[in-house]
Amino acid sequence: MPSPEKKASVIVIGSGLGGLASACTLAARGHHVTVIEANDWLGGKAAEWREGGYRFDMGPTILTIPRVLKRIFQEAGADMHARLDLRRLDPQWRCFFEDGNQIDLQQDVENMVQVLEELCTGDGEGYRDLIAASRNLHDISEKFFFWKSVGGIEDTLDLGSSFTLRTLRDVLRLRMDSTFAKEIRKRIQNPQAAQMLDHLTQYVGSNPFAAPAVLLGIAHMQMHDGIWYPMGGTRAVPEALVQLATELGVAFRTKTRVRKILMKNQRACGIETQTGEHLAADAVISNMDSVRTMRELLHDVPTKKFEQKWGRRKPACSGVVLYLGLDRAYEHLAHHDFVFSRDPEDEFDSIYNKGIPAPDPTCYLAAPSKTDPSVAPPGGEALYVLVHTPWIHAGQNWQDLFPHYRQVILDKLKRCGGMPDLEDRIRVEHHLTPQDIHERYSPLRGAIYGLASHGRINGAFKPANRSKEVAGLYLAGGATHPGAGMPMALMSGWIAADCLDQDLKTSGQL
Numbered sequence: 001m002p003s004p005e006k007k008a009s010v011i012v013i014g015s016g017l018g019g020l021a022s023a024c025t026l027a028a029r030g031h032h033v034t035v036i037e038a039n040d041w042l043g044g045k046a047a048e049w050r051e052g053g054y055r056f057d058m059g060p061t062i063l064t065i066p067r068v069l070k071r072i073f074q075e076a077g078a079d080m081h082a083r084l085d086l087r088r089l090d091p092q093w094r095c096f097f098e099d100g101n102q103i104d105l106q107q108d109v110e111n112m113v114q115v116l117e118e119l120c121t122g123d124g125e126g127y128r129d130l131i132a133a134s135r136n137l138h139d140i141s142e143k144f145f146f147w148k149s150v151g152g153i154e155d156t157l158d159l160g161s162s163f164t165l166r167t168l169r170d171v172l173r174l175r176m177d178s179t180f181a182k183e184i185r186k187r188i189q190n191p192q193a194a195q196m197l198d199h200l201t202q203y204v205g206s207n208p209f210a211a212p213a214v215l216l217g218i219a220h221m222q223m224h225d226g227i228w229y230p231m232g233g234t235r236a237v238p239e240a241l242v243q244l245a246t247e248l249g250v251a252f253r254t255k256t257r258v259r260k261i262l263m264k265n266q267r268a269c270g271i272e273t274q275t276g277e278h279l280a281a282d283a284v285i286s287n288m289d290s291v292r293t294m295r296e297l298l299h300d301v302p303t304k305k306f307e308q309k310w311g312r313r314k315p316a317c318s319g320v321v322l323y324l325g326l327d328r329a330y331e332h333l334a335h336h337d338f339v340f341s342r343d344p345e346d347e348f349d350s351i352y353n354k355g356i357p358a359p360d361p362t363c364y365l366a367a368p369s370k371t372d373p374s375v376a377p378p379g380g381e382a383l384y385v386l387v388h389t390p391w392i393h394a395g396q397n398w399q400d401l402f403p404h405y406r407q408v409i410l411d412k413l414k415r416c417g418g419m420p421d422l423e424d425r426i427r428v429e430h431h432l433t434p435q436d437i438h439e440r441y442s443p444l445r446g447a448i449y450g451l452a453s454h455g456r457i458n459g460a461f462k463p464a465n466r467s468k469e470v471a472g473l474y475l476a477g478g479a480t481h482p483g484a485g486m487p488m489a490l491m492s493g494w495i496a497a498d499c500l501d502q503d504l505k506t507s508g509q510l
């Protein structure tokens, strides 16, 4: 066991954004880090696909809250802006509706107040009030949820020891009696504007009609901190982190799957690879999905109670992604676009309650060539289409489902996205189904955003970053606190690393 002044040797399982953030933070603080990755690339879901002169980000395309990433670089005394060329995008999203209407979501709140007021009297003031409520909720998150290991309300507010009137006021401001969609509809009457704002919950792959109101804080973060495109694509983010980690001495092993976390005296003390190799460490950070880590990698720990706790967790949604290399660009598209379903309640009911692909889906599009012409040959477009689907349910075979669903998506875009010639313009094509996502990234049942954020109280909470069951084990990534999406996965990695480092400093034991 290392003494307080000694540095630890740490194994990080998985090189997603959370794993990379952990590795950089620990290495910047002088620890010895080895990242073990099952795939032959680093970066997890932030992967890319290149073909015929086209370049696609395969996973995340929208970068929000870059100050989280900045903090990771700052840990190592590095300047994020010297390493990444980030461009702020406005409008943030262009939204197309079945009846031909179009709304641009702009970052300037007062501009949006005007746009929404023209759509429906009172919605302008409603939007202003929504953003103010969102700012409050975000402030509470900054105070209680962010940058520390939290697994439930008891960890945020320390209800037992220091419950004060001020704490009570903060609890009430969390609006635990309400849902995300309810808070939107209290203030916004125009159904298309409400549908657009509902989609802020899609960063966490959850149903706005079941997600807690506290997630409304996303609106403030998006408007205030902006939406960004790193030149070279979101793939530039893991590449910059791998570069930083390498400079800090982190060792990487790819094509190596971990099958077990080793234990000694009830503490994590290393890992066993798929081929049976043992690697010792003072502590382990797992960037594998948290539920799968606890249920599949801890062979000696699970008890019935443990199984019940971890088996209860539900995944967030999955998705079908089309990567379409086109021989033309569409001038009417912005960098980020949504082509919305006719009936959002019906759509969310299909995905989240019935567990079937929505017959009339919302399609998210990224058309990055205007910002970054290098993504396609001259005049072309690297069009990315993402449709959220249920996580993989028993009996769903995506090899059978995909051909029909691909056509549903293309027909929707031809009909309402202003791209009637879309199919004739495809020069290269690739796709991911929920099954492909499951096999590539090892999430829970193909989930693309970790665990579902459903339930008015519990929906806000994910498993804590410091394992409550196993000493020396820490959890990072979209399926842990504070949740999914690029900034939150990065923050989770920082928190896991910080907990490990603090544990070492305060007790001399990891």
Ligand SMILES: Cc1cc2nc3c(=O)[nH]c(=O)nc-3n(C[C@H](O)[C@H](O)[C@H](O)COP(=O)(O)OP(=O)(O)OC[C@H]3O[C@@H](n4cnc5c(N)ncnc54)[C@H](O)[C@@H]3O)c2cc1C
Residues within 6 Å of the ligand: 013, 014, 015, 016, 017, 018, 019, 036, 037, 038, 039, 043, 044, 045, 046, 058, 059, 060, 061, 062, 063, 064, 203, 256, 257, 258, 259, 287, 288, 289, 319, 321, 386, 437, 440, 441, 442, 443, 448, 449, 450, 476, 477, 478, 479, 484, 485, 486, 487, 489, 490
């Ligand atoms: C299609 C899609 C679109 C998205 N769009 C956006 C977006 O626009 N904006 C946004 O903010 N977020 C978006 N997200 C979500 C975002 O990509 C994720 O929340 C984030 O990248 C997850 O990072 P992570 O740290 O959880 O690691 P992951 O990316 O999940 O990586 C985990 C890594 O661990 C490895 N691993 C797992 N098990 C083992 C094991 N046993 N041994 C060794 N290695 C293992 C895996 O191979 C993988 O590389 C999107 C995701 C997808 C898939």
